[in-house]
Amino acid sequence: MPKLTVKIGELELKNPVILASGTCGTELAKFTELKKIGAIITKSVTLDPMLGNLPPRTVEVYGGMLNAIGLENPGVRQFISQKLPEWLTLGIPVIASVAGKTKAEYIEVIEKFESTKISGFEINVSCPNIEEVEFGKNPDALLELTREIKKVTKKPIIIKLSPNVSDIQKIALAAEQGGADAISLINTIYGLKIDIKTKTSILGNITGGLSGPCIKPVALYYVYKVLEVCKIPIIGMGGITNTQDALEFLVVGASAVEIGTWNFVNPNIGVEIVDGIEDYCTQKGIDDINELIGSRRF
Numbered sequence: 636m637p638k639l640t641v642k643i644g645e646l647e648l649k650n651p652v653i654l655a656s657g658t659c660g661t662e663l664a665k666f667t668e669l670k671k672i673g674a675i676i677t678k679s680v681t682l683d684p685m686l687g688n689l690p691p692r693t694v695e696v697y698g699g700m701l702n703a704i705g706l707e708n709p710g711v712r713q714f715i716s717q718k719l720p721e722w723l724t725l726g727i728p729v730i731a732s733v734a735g736k737t738k739a740e741y742i743e744v745i746e747k748f749e750s751t752k753i754s755g756f757e758i759n760v761s762c763p764n765i766e767e768v769e770f771g772k773n774p775d776a777l778l779e780l781t782r783e784i785k786k787v788t789k790k791p792i793i794i795k796l797s798p799n800v801s802d803i804q805k806i807a808l809a810a811e812q813g814g815a816d817a818i819s820l821i822n823t824i825y826g827l828k829i830d831i832k833t834k835t836s837i838l839g840n841i842t843g844g845l846s847g848p849c850i851k852p853v854a855l856y857y858v859y860k861v862l863e864v865c866k867i868p869i870i871g872m873g874g875i876t877n878t879q880d881a882l883e884f885l886v887v888g889a890s891a892v893e894i895g896t897w898n899f900v901n902p903n904i905g906v907e908i909v910d911g912i913e914d915y916c917t918q919k920g921i922d923d924i925n926e927l928i929g930s931r932r933f
């Protein structure tokens with residue numbers, strides 16, 4: 636049996652397959668053997684409850700989908716008291732995704748989670764659907780945010796980056812310099828879909844975030860560019876639909892992958908990819924997944 640264990644800072648995962656924020660929940664346990672997954676990430680949680688954007692909030696597009704959910708969530712207090720206990724029964728590491736409009740909001744949410752049994756944080760600094768400052772676009776602000784977060788938690792911090800920036804390397808370096816344990820990318824890419832009959836946008840929020848198979852080449856490119864400058868582990872995501880896709884990210888150098896949109900198409904996809912990676916390693920005589928990570932020949 637090949638060894639599939641990977642380390643994301645201090646966090647050890649039994650395999651490199653993670654279910655991405657906003658695309659999975661405890662209800663998945665009815666459809667798949669969630670215990671086989673490396674880790675699962677919550678929908679982004681904010682300090683106060685958020686109702687989200689006007690419907691329609693999602694629409695299918697060629698090769699993927701657009702979403703403009705608008706961070707709908709019950710707020711951190713209610714999430715911890717009413718939802719988290721069920722997440723923690725899943726028997727796999729639960730990573731809390733945190734979002735906020737201000738530094739103080741991020742810090743307060745993290746402080747509230749600190750005494751719970753979650754395994755780490757993924758910091759969403761890039762939600763394209765809220766019209767506030769995006770920390771993910773400003774290296775100085777991101778460095779400062781990451782530093783402040785590290786002061787209030789002992790748990791591993793993953794900074795999740797947006798592709799909607801002109802220099803991803805600067806942003807990634809800021810996260811690393813701020814003390815991030817890992818970087819994950821990419822979040823969704825800005826997008827728009829028009830109803831030609833009414834000449835309006837299909838989404839209630841007008842614009843949304845593009846995800847799914849059509850963004851995979853962009854995601855791989857960003858992972859590659861960030862690996863050029865950062866030393867901390869990188870978690871790759873964007874358009875993964877099968878084992879082959881996941882292997883591409885690992886070979887480029889991602890230490891783990893996240894599966895998003897495809898959970899809606901096939902709720903068993905995470906488990907299939909775990910099994911597929913194991914089979915691939917066995918067939919290729921790879922004893923340890925770390926031999927595969929970053930094994931690209933360019």
Ligand SMILES: Cc1cc2nc3c(=O)[nH]c(=O)nc-3n(C[C@H](O)[C@H](O)[C@H](O)COP(=O)(O)O)c2cc1C
Binds near residue numbers: 658678704
């Ligand atoms: C419906 C939907 C909701 C999402 N909600 C969140 C969220 O709350 N926080 C976050 O960081 N990313 C969120 N994402 C982004 C995904 O986690 C992921 O970064 C993105 O979809 C790219 O991966 P994919 O192509 O495999 O879906 C959401 C994506 C979708 C499709």
